[in-house]
Amino acid sequence: MWSAYLNGDSGLIHAPTGTGKTYAAWLGPLMEWVRDNPPPYDSVKRKNSEPLRVLWITPLRALAADTAAALTAPILDLNLPWSVETRTGDTSMTVRNRQRSRLPSALITTPESLSLLLTRPDCADLFKSLRAVIVDEWHELMASKRGVQVELGLARLRRFAPGLRVWGLSATIGNLDTALHVLMGEGGQGKLIRAHVPKQIQIDTLIPAQIERFPWVGHIGLKLLPDVIREIDQHQSVLIFTNTRAQTETWYQAILDARPEFAGVIALHHSSLEPEVRHWVENALKAGQLRCVVCTASLDLGVDFAPVERVFQIGSPKGIARLLQRAGRSGHRPGVASRITCVPAHAFELVEVAAVRDAAAHGEIEARPPLDRPLDVLVQHLVTVALGGGFESAELYVEVRTTHAFRDLMPREWDWCLQFVVSGGEALSNYPQYQRVIQRDGRYVAEDTFLARWHRLSIGTITSDPMLLVQYLRGPKIGYIDEAFVARLKSGDKFTLAGKVLQFVRLREMKVWVRRAKNGKGIVPRWTGGLLPISELLTDAIRVKLDEARTGKFDSPEMLAVKPILDLQDRLSYLPAAHELLIEQLTTREGHHLFLYPFEGRIVHEGLGSLLAHRLSRRAPITFTIAANDYGLELLATDPLDLQAALAEGLLSTEHLQQDILSSLNATEMAKRQFRELARVSGLVIERFPGGQKSSKQMQASSGLIYDVLAKYDPDNLLLEQAQREVLQRQLESSRLFRALGRLHPANIVLRQIARPTPFGFPLMVERLRQTVSSETLEDRIRKMQLSLEKWADEHG
DNA sequence: GACCTGCTGCGGGATG
Numbered sequence: 121m122w123s124a125y126l127n128g129d130s131g132l133i134h135a136p137t138g139t140g141k142t143y144a145a146w147l148g149p150l151m152e153w154v155r156d157n158p159p160p161y162d163s164v165k166r167k168n169s170e171p172l173r174v175l176w177i178t179p180l181r182a183l184a185a186d187t188a189a190a191l192t193a194p195i196l197d198l199n200l201p202w203s204v205e206t207r208t209g210d211t212s213m214t215v216r217n218r219q220r221s222r223l224p225s226a227l228i229t230t231p232e233s234l235s236l237l238l239t240r241p242d243c244a245d246l247f248k249s250l251r252a253v254i255v256d257e258w259h260e261l262m263a264s265k266r267g268v269q270v271e272l273g274l275a276r277l278r279r280f281a282p283g284l285r286v287w288g289l290s291a292t293i294g295n296l297d298t299a300l301h302v303l304m305g306e307g308g309q310g311k312l313i314r315a316h317v318p319k320q321i322q323i324d325t326l327i328p329a330q331i332e333r334f335p336w337v338g339h340i341g342l343k344l345l346p347d348v349i350r351e352i353d354q355h356q357s358v359l360i361f362t363n364t365r366a367q368t369e370t371w372y373q374a375i376l377d378a379r380p381e382f383a384g385v386i387a388l389h390h391s392s393l394e395p396e397v398r399h400w401v402e403n404a405l406k407a408g409q410l411r412c413v414v415c416t417a418s419l420d421l422g423v424d425f426a427p428v429e430r431v432f433q434i435g436s437p438k439g440i441a442r443l444l445q446r447a448g449r450s451g452h453r454p455g456v457a458s459r460i461t462c463v464p465a466h467a468f469e470l471v472e473v474a475a476v477r478d479a480a481a482h483g484e485i486e487a488r489p490p491l492d493r494p495l496d497v498l499v500q501h502l503v504t505v506a507l508g509g510g511f512e513s514a515e516l517y518v519e520v521r522t523t524h525a526f527r528d529l530m531p532r533e534w535d536w537c538l539q540f541v542v543s544g545g546e547a548l549s550n551y552p553q554y555q556r557v558i559q560r561d562g563r564y565v566a567e568d569t570f571l572a573r574w575h576r577l578s579i580g581t582i583t584s585d586p587m588l589l590v591q592y593l594r595g596p597k598i599g600y601i602d603e604a605f606v607a608r609l610k611s612g613d614k615f616t617l618a619g620k621v622l623q624f625v626r627l628r629e630m631k632v633w634v635r636r637a638k639n640g641k642g643i644v645p646r647w648t649g650g651l652l653p654i655s656e657l658l659t660d661a662i663r664v665k666l667d668e669a670r671t672g673k674f675d676s677p678e679m680l681a682v683k684p685i686l687d688l689q690d691r692l693s694y695l696p697a698a699h700e701l702l703i704e705q706l707t708t709r710e711g712h713h714l715f716l717y718p719f720e721g722r723i724v725h726e727g728l729g730s731l732l733a734h735r736l737s738r739r740a741p742i743t744f745t746i747a748a749n750d751y752g753l754e755l756l757a758t759d760p761l762d763l764q765a766a767l768a769e770g771l772l773s774t775e776h777l778q779q780d781i782l783s784s785l786n787a788t789e790m791a792k793r794q795f796r797e798l799a800r801v802s803g804l805v806i807e808r809f810p811g812g813q814k815s816s817k818q819m820q821a822s823s824g825l826i827y828d829v830l831a832k833y834d835p836d837n838l839l840l841e842q843a844q845r846e847v848l849q850r851q852l853e854s855s856r857l858f859r860a861l862g863r864l865h866p867a868n869i870v871l872r873q874i875a876r877p878t879p880f881g882f883p884l885m886v887e888r889l890r891q892t893v894s895s896e897t898l899e900d901r902i903r904k905m906q907l908s909l910e911k912w913a914d915e916h917g
Numbered sequence: 918g919a920c921c922t923g924c925t926g927c928g929g930g931a932t933g
Contacts, residue, residue: 179925179926179927180925180926180927181926181927208927208928209927209928209929213930216929216930217930220930230926230927230928231927232926232927232928233927233928235928236928236929260925260926261926264926266926266927332918333918333919334918334919335918335919335920336918336919337919337920338919338920338921338922339921339922339923340920340921340922363922363923363924364922364923364924365923365924366922366923367922367923390924390925391924391925391926416924416925417924417925418924418925418926420924420925421925421926422925422926435922438924442924466919467919573929573930576928576929576930577928577929578928579927579928579929580926580927580928581926581927582925582926582927582928584925584926584927646921646922646923647922647923647924648922648923649922649923649924649925650923650924650925651922651923651924652923652924652925879919882919883919886919886920886921889920889921890920890921890922
């Protein structure tokens with residue numbers, strides 16, 4: 121039945137989460153199609169007279185190689201006159217040179233490398249015989265700028281090869297219809313083919329034996345280490361997912377300390393390890409040589425290893441889809457459900473797990489919203505197309521508007537982008553490097569070879585903070601750590617990386633030189649990475665679980681386990697219903713605390729914190745310290761405040777929300793930081809040169825400088841506007857904040873004066889201390905808090 | 918009694 125899909129239609133195939141599905145779903149039909157559609161064969165040259173017929177786009181280089189191998193085998197078997205090649209960053213120069221004049225019958229590539237192909241002056245010719253495009257892991261690409269890059273590329277290919285069929289493959293997401301629509305482009309039609317095999321997934325939890333002794337706060341989760349070790353003892357292959365790189369290092373070390381005999385059969389995997397180290401782990405995992413691997417999301421996708429026996433998730437699952445994806449790494453045997461066991465790092469995560477399981481059982485799964493009009497990506501694309509044969513404005517405008525991302529692109533915006541690549545805009549017109557495109561005989565083209573090279577170097581939409589390579593004095597590279605972390609190291613300091621204790625020797629040539637530490641423990645590096653937000657569906661589900669607990673419904677082992685703590689919360693304060701907002705007021709020697717628990721995720725709470733501080737201080741001059749976590753926020757003031765009056769005056773009103781948020785935060789500074797990505801993507805600055813790297817500071821300075829120049833001399837620059845939009849959407853999740861405030865109607869507010877911190881509030885107090893003091897003093901402070909709590913308990917029996 | 922955080926992904930090509 122699958123082969124029918126390639127004959128005439130386009131569409132999206134939903135393949136439920138789990139590795140291997142991609143090839144199962146596609147190889148068969150693709151092979152049939154390949155067999156039934158032999159390319160015209162040139163017997164003299166012994167080659168296809170029509171080159172490229174199938175283009176396969178994948179988000180990962182590793183998948184490109186695997187796919188090529190999987191395609192090649194049956195083609196050799198059938199002895200078909202087809203060639204299969206990859207074109208990614210690591211494709212050899214020999215192959216790449218061959219591909220300059222002639223593409224293979226099937227090409228497997230990444231979005232970035234597709235764009236690079238589109239910069240070739242003869243690309244119209246290269247792609248004119250293309251019959252089908254397959255976009256693998258479309259759900260991964262869609263909601264990002266990489267997805268928009270694919271959309272623009274597909275629009276190009278549809279023009280070069282009219283009648284082109286486009287098929288996507290997507291795991292389960294909440295908006296498959298949208299995913300289809302975005303892939304097909306505006307006006308395009310396609311079929312959505314949903315898999316009908318319901319996947320059985322079991323989610324359970326390691327329940328702490330004594331909830332009274334279980335932490336209320338913290339994220340590392342080592343409290344349950346013995347229970348995890350017991351599981352490793354009983355199984356042949358175990359995968360342990362964590363939420364951060366540091367957590368991976370910590371857990372690896374802790375397991376090895378407890379079971380030294382595991383040395384050699386336990387490994388770790390995260391993005392800051394040297395690729396060679398990662399490949400070693402991946403291959404050993406494939407070969408079944410490892411008993412246990414501790415990893416981050418770096419093993420979520422990509423590596424096609426055999427399913428493991430047991431999968432664990434340490435700490436918050438953060439999202440429903442994410443946990444299901446990870447569960448899918450286990451138990452693929454027929455009739456056996458995939459299973460994941462959550463290991464809570466603190467008590468409240470028990471509620472999270474119960475919430476995820478309920479949401480998953482109701483078929484709820486996060487949607488991935490596509491982006492709207494990222495002009496930086498369009499600017500990059502314009503230069504790409506100018507290099508790739510040039511364009512005529514009206515024609516390309518129509519083509520670009522066939523993409524979902526730019527379907528509503530106004531002529532005014534189009535003209536601005538065009539003008540921007542031609543002149544550099546109002547402020548930058550004196551700099552020749554920003555005059556990238558010229559007009560010749562009514563067409564827009566790019567000819568300068570230096571600018572062409574510059575552009576090819578800056579293709580892509582992924583930006584990352586630069587890190588420093590860590591290498592043995594006499595030996596191999598190990599991995600990467602943050603500049604900020606290195607700055608704190610003195611010669612002789614020990615730290616861990618890739619599970620090894622290393623001794624810092626010196627920093628030279630932008631490399632961190634180390635030797636193996638003879639003994640002792642090293643500090644675990646802190647990487648400043650992305651802030652992984654808890655999903656909106658999950659926070660919704662958490663509020664439902666609390667609501668149930670309030671009415672006495674404890675329907676799972678997790679909820680039963682956490683009951684004593686929820687009871688304590690209720691006794692000391694209140695357990696809010698799903699539609700209620702609990703606000704606690706507490707006075708201590710520190711000052712006047714205000715705790716709010718919207719359960720909307722950290723980002724929203726941070727925004728809400730500054731919004732409320734801003735609005736409160738407008739009533740009367742007062743300063744606050746703000747702390748937030750995924751469940752709530754704390755405002756600490758030195759002076760008392762009249763909360764009732766403030767609420768009556770619209771403290772939580774949605775009126776002037778955007779204005780108030782922007783003026784409550786250092787919005788300019790945030791936009792400036794966000795602009796860094798836009799400057800990179802739109803080609804205003806370049807962050808890497810082959811051979812020598814430009815340091816982060818220079819990069820930072822130049823994008824910051826450009827921001828200032830634009831803000832002063834070209835304030836209408838649309839990229840500035842976009843930077844502000846991206847800050848609101850990504851760094852503040854403003855739509856979620858808006859929705860939250862809509863829910864937090866004054867009528868639903870429950871105000872409680874409390875005498876001591878509650879289970880909800882205590883973690884926020886710790887969080888605030890963490891922000892303001894060093895780690896040593898933090899320990900002291902927490903001890904003091906403890907003592908005062910004990911004293912309070914003594915005094916009050 | 919409660920403790921320190923922060924994911925993933927890509928990418929150049931002349932000449933001999």
